[in-house]
Amino acid sequence: MLEAFNFRVLFDYMPLFLKGLWATAWLSAISLAGALLVGMVACGARLSKFRILSALAGAYIEAIRSTPLLAQLYFLYFGLPSLGVRLPEYQTGILALSLNSGAYMAEIIRAGVLSVSWGQIEAAMAYGLNYFQRMRYVVLPQALGITIPPLLGQAIVLVKDSALLSLISVFELTRAGQIITSERFMPAEGFFTTALLYLLIYYALKAFSSWWQKRLIFVQPA
Amino acid sequence: MWLYYFKQLVQTFPFFLKGLWMTVAVSGLSLVMGTAIGFAAGIVRASRVPVLGKLLFAYVDFMRGTPFLVQVFIVFFILPEWGIQLEAFSAAVLSLTLYAGAYICEIVSGGITAVPPGQTEAAKATGLNWFQRMRYVVMPQAMKTILPPLVGQYVLLIKDSSVVSVIGVTDVTRVGWFTVQRIPEGLMVFGLVGILYFVVCYPLIRLANQLEKKLRVDFGGL
Numbered sequence: 001m002l003e004a005f006n007f008r009v010l011f012d013y014m015p016l017f018l019k020g021l022w023a024t025a026w027l028s029a030i031s032l033a034g035a036l037l038v039g040m041v042a043c044g045a046r047l048s049k050f051r052i053l054s055a056l057a058g059a060y061i062e063a064i065r066s067t068p069l070l071a072q073l074y075f076l077y078f079g080l081p082s083l084g085v086r087l088p089e090y091q092t093g094i095l096a097l098s099l100n101s102g103a104y105m106a107e108i109i110r111a112g113v114l115s116v117s118w119g120q121i122e123a124a125m126a127y128g129l130n131y132f133q134r135m136r137y138v139v140l141p142q143a144l145g146i147t148i149p150p151l152l153g154q155a156i157v158l159v160k161d162s163a164l165l166s167l168i169s170v171f172e173l174t175r176a177g178q179i180i181t182s183e184r185f186m187p188a189e190g191f192f193t194t195a196l197l198y199l200l201i202y203y204a205l206k207a208f209s210s211w212w213q214k215r216l217i218f219v220q221p222a
Numbered sequence: 223m224w225l226y227y228f229k230q231l232v233q234t235f236p237f238f239l240k241g242l243w244m245t246v247a248v249s250g251l252s253l254v255m256g257t258a259i260g261f262a263a264g265i266v267r268a269s270r271v272p273v274l275g276k277l278l279f280a281y282v283d284f285m286r287g288t289p290f291l292v293q294v295f296i297v298f299f300i301l302p303e304w305g306i307q308l309e310a311f312s313a314a315v316l317s318l319t320l321y322a323g324a325y326i327c328e329i330v331s332g333g334i335t336a337v338p339p340g341q342t343e344a345a346k347a348t349g350l351n352w353f354q355r356m357r358y359v360v361m362p363q364a365m366k367t368i369l370p371p372l373v374g375q376y377v378l379l380i381k382d383s384s385v386v387s388v389i390g391v392t393d394v395t396r397v398g399w400f401t402v403q404r405i406p407e408g409l410m411v412f413g414l415v416g417i418l419y420f421v422v423c424y425p426l427i428r429l430a431n432q433l434e435k436k437l438r439v440d441f442g443g444l
């Protein structure tokens with residue numbers, strides 16, 4: 001089955017794949033930053049004392065979590081123009097990925113913040129630390145320890161989800177595989193190479209995640 | 223204009239219901255088969271069988287490290303090259319089954335590993351054979367850890383089933399995609415698609431949350 005694998009064509013198309021890899025990397029990086037922003041805002045709203053704000057954030061998070069990303073992507077792709085908003089495809093894609101991942105990020109961040117017990121904050125107050133010091137030296141170090149691994153897990157999901165952008169004709173890694181399939185009719189060369197390059201990103205992120213986990217000293221909440 | 227399109231959308235609603243039925247059928251079939259594969263693989267993986275374990279590791283890593291879209295393309299475009307011709311529906315069910323199987327394998331092997339080894343040792347000392355140990359001692363306890371993420375995985379499966387619309391399965395996402403060509407109101411059309419997914423997924427998400435609360439495992443003293 002592999003004797004039919006055409007490495008010469010693969011070699012010809014290597015620049016295309018590398019361009020695709022790069023596109024996937026930066027699309028995911030920007031969407032990740034966007035998702036973190038959306039996640040922090042949504043989490044803040046969810047934990048807020050104002051009922052309406054909290055309910056809105058809750059509705060947003062539930063709506064995103066119970067519908068598929070592809071439907072959300074099409075919702076924006078076909079829907080924004082009828083609102084008079086015309087964005088280039090890649091911007092629609094980044095927007096959809098950020099809004100989608102942001103809802104999951106919000107839940108992760110919320111779990112991290114809530115995991116720091118109130119006693120810790122009280123103790124820090126008793127020591128006379130101000131708000132900034134409490135956050136910097138007491139709350140965040142503990143919250144981060146719990147938050148970073150699932151955040152990286154979500155980052156991996158985001159990179160894989162970015163493959164769907166190829167469906168609204170954004171050029172990225174999966175699109176590169178589609179191009180080699182349609183130009184040379186070589187799906188095996190195209191999609192196995194694509195899969196391999198995704199695995200590369202996956203292992204890199206996984207290695208980073210476990211390195212980070214070893215580095216952090218976990219403070220187990222009582 | 224908006225009202226006109228809305229009336230048209232109401233007229234096409236039966237097609238959406240048909241699409242929803244297709245979504246339920248595809249994900250239901252893959253859910254059953256994926257669970258079977260996942261449990262078998264998970265038990266093998268947790269029992270540390272030498273060669274098979276390594277193979278399973280590679281399988282799980284491949285499914286978790288590559289986008290589901292690429293896996294669908296591999297099943298749909300590459301298998302025919304090797305003489306396995308599948309129409310869209312079977313290709314969809316096959317790829318969803320393999321995909322869900324990998325994640326469920328992880329969940330199951332994680333759940334089994336979480337059962338304290340003392341339990342197995344005690345069962346051995348009582349003279350139970352492997353099957354009896356699994357059936358009466360390990361699995362009943364492991365199920366508590368397995369069940370909540372398993373239901374969560376089913377939600378992911380239903381949502382990811384939207385991706386198979388790209389190889390021509392007329393699920394609810396594809397019906398939306400068709401409809402938006404005639405009724406150019408993306409927000410309305412994919413809003414409806416989103417609502418239909420929500421109706422299926424949201425109860426499952428609630429169920430997963432309830433299970434998580436109810437089955438909180440405490441292996442504390444062991």
